[in-house]
Amino acid sequence: ASGEVNVYSWDAYISEDMMQTFEAASGIKVNLSTFGTNNEVLNKLRASKGEGFDIVLPSISSLQSWYDAGAEDGNELLQPIDETRLTAGQINPSIYEKSLDLGASQRGARYGVPFNWGTEGLAFNSEELDLTWETASWNDQWKGEYAGKMAIRPRSGLTSIALMIDGTGKMLDDAYQDEAVAHEVFSKALEFGMDHKPNIKVFWKTAADLTGAFTADGCVVGQSWDGTAINMWKETDGKIRYVSPKEGALTWMDGLCIPSGAVNVDQAYELINFLTSAQGGGMHAVHSGYNSSAIGAEAALDAAAQERFKMIYGPNGEAIANLWWWKPEAGWFSKLRSEYITRWETA
Amino acid sequence: MKNIELDNVTLRFGDFTAVRNATLEIEAGEFFSFLGPSGCGKTTILRMISGFNDPTEGVIRIGGRDMAGIGPNDRPTSLIFQNLALFPLMSVWENIAYGLRVRGLSKKDQRRRADELLDMIALPGQGDKMVSELSGGQKQRVAIARALAVEPAVLLLDEPLSALDLKLRQHMRAELRAIQQRTGVTFIYITHDQGEALTMSDRVAVMSQGGLEQVATPAEIYANPATAFVATFVGENNPLAGHVVDVRNGHAVLDTSMGTLRARNDRNLSIGDKAMLFVRPERCHVARPDAAPENLVSTRVERLDLEGSYINLFARGTCGSRFVVHMTNNQDISHLQRNADVQIGFSADAAIALPATRMA
Amino acid sequence: MKNIELDNVTLRFGDFTAVRNATLEIEAGEFFSFLGPSGCGKTTILRMISGFNDPTEGVIRIGGRDMAGIGPNDRPTSLIFQNLALFPLMSVWENIAYGLRVRGLSKKDQRRRADELLDMIALPGQGDKMVSELSGGQKQRVAIARALAVEPAVLLLDEPLSALDLKLRQHMRAELRAIQQRTGVTFIYITHDQGEALTMSDRVAVMSQGGLEQVATPAEIYANPATAFVATFVGENNPLAGHVVDVRNGHAVLDTSMGTLRARNDRNLSIGDKAMLFVRPERCHVARPDAAPENLVSTRVERLDLEGSYINLFARGTCGSRFVVHMTNNQDISHLQRNADVQIGFSADAAIALPATRMA
Amino acid sequence: MEAISSFRKRYGAILTAYVFVGCAIWLIGMIVAPQLLMVQKSLMYTDPAAAAAVSQMKSATDRLFVEKGRAERELRRIEADIQTGGSAGADQGSGGVFSPFGSTAKRNTGATVAELEQRRDALTLRLGQIADEIAANDAALVQAEKAAKPRVRLQNYFELFSNDANRPIFFKTIWSSILVTAIALVVCYPVAFYLAVSASKDTTALLMLGLIVPYWVNEILRTFSWLMLLSTNGVINQALIWSGLTDTPIDWRGGNSAVLIGMVYAYILFMVFPIYNTVETLDRNQIEAARDLGAPRWFIHWSVVIPHAKPGIAVGCIMTFMLAAGSYAVPVMLGSTTSKWFTEIIYDQFYEGGNWGLGSAYAFVLLITCILFIMTMMRLFRVNLQDIAR
């Protein structure tokens, strides 16, 4: 095959190396653009009426908003995946199946192929404090001694507070279905967030913001994506570390989707098959610090990475059973939540 | 060679009449000037002749042909604008040859003709300069050459010298006159400078408020103004208002505030008419006590101004009206002290009686 | 009343000497003018007197007091700028009262004094107009009133009339003179217009290239110029270069290209000196064939210009030099055709012999 | 029409066509129509409850489809197992279990054919129910979607003033922009005056160059340069710590201060040049005349220079205010947790919230605010548009 494929991906997902390997194997050139938030990719694609890219990588749980937006605009943003064109058997079936619970399908048709998953837990400066997977709590970041030294993502911050208050996560799950519950959950979370706002130094939105918070702005603790945190861990020789809190790290899964206006559909499938192969997924895991959906991708990780994994989730991945998954999000839910976020941000 | 006729031409801008019933004929080869105060409609007449404005009423003929509907680019006239309007981005010769260029002449022919004209205006070999490198007087000459290049029958000049300083202006006047005599082209010239109009022109039209006051030779206009406006606008004049009490031998006798005075009666005033008597300051003299000229006016000296070569005597008549006398600075003036009583005399032929109309 | 002394005042801008060793005294109550070509240093002298520039050398005294180190706001002088510099955003009376306002007078007093001054400058009741609503001459008067409001001992005027048109200028000259006589304030007046300087001033200083050429009354300057520069700058003069061959009875005899001529020798030239003879056009006349004046020059008529009340005769001497004669327009000029030979005569007392230095 | 014919007389048909067509495209197609359409968009309002209902119905349907898919797949496996006589291979359905590494197949061994058949019947029954539920949902959806159609309402405008998160931001943005304008004015007036009046010709040329260079440098870079100075580990803190003035870094970027500093810096030159241009036209003789009449310096400024410079001051203020209120780059780059700018809210409505109607309404309100400010300044300082656009 030949040609090119236009990819709209999160920052720091696809390395130069991966693109070269893929191009050498397939003859297809990858044109990469990056985004920083799920809303950004959705609304940009909305503004471009689904045109301009052949593959986009939103979180699977956000796909519900894509379906809603498509219906509202009268213009589907994504096209259904032809599962027969996926290389069979290379994606971990439990992940593949889990993605359906997170909203990968609409009326039975699949729109997103799981690409990777990751968590949002606590990053911390090990020179200032120490946290371990057994004991770390979301509450640790709100301690008074870190006032003005913490970084948090507004969206997941409210969610983690809700999770912390709730304990079980049950009410939070219900909030995704019921507007009244959602109001209740978020007003409680907001109240806590407002009281503790002086603790916050940086509201981050993108991986770039997050890195800056810990490097340029001197934050010592805060919520972070695991991949970003692991990259900082590597960069700072272990000064910045990461842990999954006991209430459960916030867990997401990103998918590979084909926009309705894609022109290079064949090339898109080819790239999807590469990215979900052990080789592609492995390279991604090494490069980004996230976890691939491909079977056997973890084999690519070195000993240090394995060691890090144990420090985050426990020697046998005990914390993984505890993960709290982002639920499929309808448009009304994210609008409602963003109102609370704005209030928090602008207070 | 084509003559120009204006036949009862009127031009209105909205309600405002800029030119009113102008009728005149300009002979081919003439140097003809329009003279008048600012805003009297001179430029407007010129723009009508060259085709930038169309008359509201009346007909303009050039060489007998009605010009209505013929654009400026198709008339046998060339206009030299008040500010010359040379093309600043073209060289001197390109300016001169512009009219030929738009007529499709070859570059070589353009250049040759431009060089001829440069010789004519005494700027040989200066064709490759830029316009901005020329002096004011040289620019003037280039503008003329540019206008002449298309061999117009008529050259229209709108106050071409008003921007120049005095010395240069005097020089350029002579140049212009010389060029006109050399080429034989009809020159129509606009100015509000009477010195300019009088020294250069074959004939002059004096305008005021859109109308023609008098069309005549310069000497005629100076010596025999047709109206009170002309008498006061052209040169200085001492006006004396009164009414006619007697008419005899081509002279009229006027009863004025300064006494009964005699003057020429070229306009055939009759007894009882309101009239003005005009006498020029230089035609007056301080009368010797023993003199008995025809007209004598008693005044008192107010001021004596020494202005270079001349002495101006300002005097005031018994009833308050002012009187000015010009004398050259070569007389004994010791007796003309402030407040001295003097008799001012002038001959009846030096004065002229005109109907009492608007003055300048 | 304070007199002004300049004692050997020099001002240099870097290498350039704008004013050179100026020494003069201006009496209190005098109307004193500086006359000179553009760039000769007139404004610079005025700015030194009013304190905007400090002399590089020399001393300026006002009323006997050395002015060094005293700023413009503390000198008993008021300057009227060339462009008037009225404050366009203030009304007329606010302009006039500005000096009083900065002195802390109450608004009522300001207004009262402004109204007095408005009366004085013959603009009663116009205080509430804006400056832009005034005519040029009215603005002029307001500028004077503003300067007078602070009761200066000396009023400095920098070419105040140069922006006005001729008619208005003549009018304003008379006004200025009248105001000066009424207030008795010392006026120091700058102009490059000789007519202005000569008709208005008690005394005139003629400047050239930063130096004072002559300081004298207008009549003196016109009749007895001290240098060739003054002779040619003030009024028109026919210059004839030559050298002195004889000196007798206060007269010098010069050998010139136009023959041997006699002239007054006020500057005490001696035999052999290079000299210039100057005679004014109006002191010359066309000599009757039978006349035998002291000086006679043979020329040929080149041109005869009729300019309103005057006739200018341009003639050229045998060896090419030009000669101008002014006559009033009341003579018989029929014999003065182009190319006619004429003898031009003038008396020895009408001519003056001066050292041959730079002319204007 | 008269304009066209007189224009045509002057320029001929071709040029006239170019000029009029060009102006029409620009004026109507690029200025007026887009604004009108934006206003129209801002009036489109969807009832959020109705939209939520639609969305909830749809996602319920989606979940039913997922369940249906899983049931069908299991059914197929059970059928196969029954065929092979109750083998031990059926997958229990991995729906809830997440095992990212290693094998996930929890085989349900040892089920009998009877058990399998029982399960098959249960599944078949369930599939029938699912089909009914989907059909019911779809029928209800038609009604719900009707209710969720966008309508023309002023709701988006009310939203700004009823939303107690956005309203304070709006007023804060306006107030801060006024503050930026005032600071810039105070800083710039002496500079402009010095340039126009006091400096010699050569110095002026040099200083102007010194002003033009930062003026031409990208706004982003100008802002970025302050980011480097103000961040916790930035140049200023480094210098302070190095010099021993402080040992803990100072948080320069807390609150609004960094944004204000950045904006003053980014837009200051839009204040200098207009003031300079007007002061420069002041006849220096007027200053000297005032001095000659005895006025002290400050009074000359108050009574002569500032009144003259009014149009320039108005223009500078208008430009600075407009740029500050409409700035997106500076608050985004220098902002802190409490410095949100109104433009960021607008951006979020477009590119985060996906609510174009609300975004358009907010944008229109901002536009109106700027127009009001401009008109106030023009009134106050008695200047007209011609003065502004120079």
Next chain:
Amino acid sequence: MSDTTHIQPRFALGAWVMDRLPGLYMALFFVYMFMPLAFMMIAAFNTTAVPPTALPFEGFTLKWFGALFSNAPLLAAVANSLIIGLGVVVLSLTLGLSGALLITRLHARAKSVLYAFLVSPLLTPGIILGISTLVFWNSAGMPGGLFVAGLAQSTFIASYCMLMFIARLQRFDNALEEAALDLGASHQQVFRHITMPFLKPTIITAGLIAFLQSFENFNTTVFAIGTETTLTIKLAALARRTPTPEVNALAVIFIALTVVMAILWEVKRRADAAREKAIAERASDADKDMVSLQIGSVVAAGEAK
């Protein structure tokens, strides 16, 4: 006034301060203007990477420039910026000129209304132009992207161009066009021969400024650009919180270009001024020469005998 030798002691201190205060203020002001830029540029040569900083300066390096030039997405963004820039130049000049011609020739009322509308984009916050253009074209089926961004930018950049053309046209002597007509030229000839050459310098400078404006525009573009990106958008994204010194390297290049352009501009401006002055002087010298020649000949004639 400063070189006066007569300052009296009691004024000395006050005068000393008053004389230097403005200079001091200006010096401070320019430090304020340039210091941030200077530190930003220094950081581009510092080996410290995270975060980029000028202090402490740990070692000189050029590697960030190398990194910059091998950053493919950045280079693609540059290409987009250039494409938009060129489009904007063409469109803005065309529209700006048509507006300027119409406004300078129109009379009274219509003129000021049209003027108000055509300069209004300059007084409109950039994001609003971006939004309205996006909304407009989106509803016409054209998604955000290079084209829409170019149109959005042109909306106000054309106003800049128009103002420059108006300024130039106001100095245009209409008599020139009439003179050409009078000499027989057709309307098109007049425009080609007279009007266009007169406007040429403005076309060049306005084009340049239009390009610069487009190249550095952020507030408008960020809305209208859709999924594409330009250098400035990219730069802003990079610079937000975790800039790498590559951004500083880019800044150095930007500023260097700006300085060079500004200096060239100033040099050209001065050269123009000097040339015009020289021409004016030469012209008046020529006039003087003519006069002095006449006087000189009189004197010379006198001396000859």
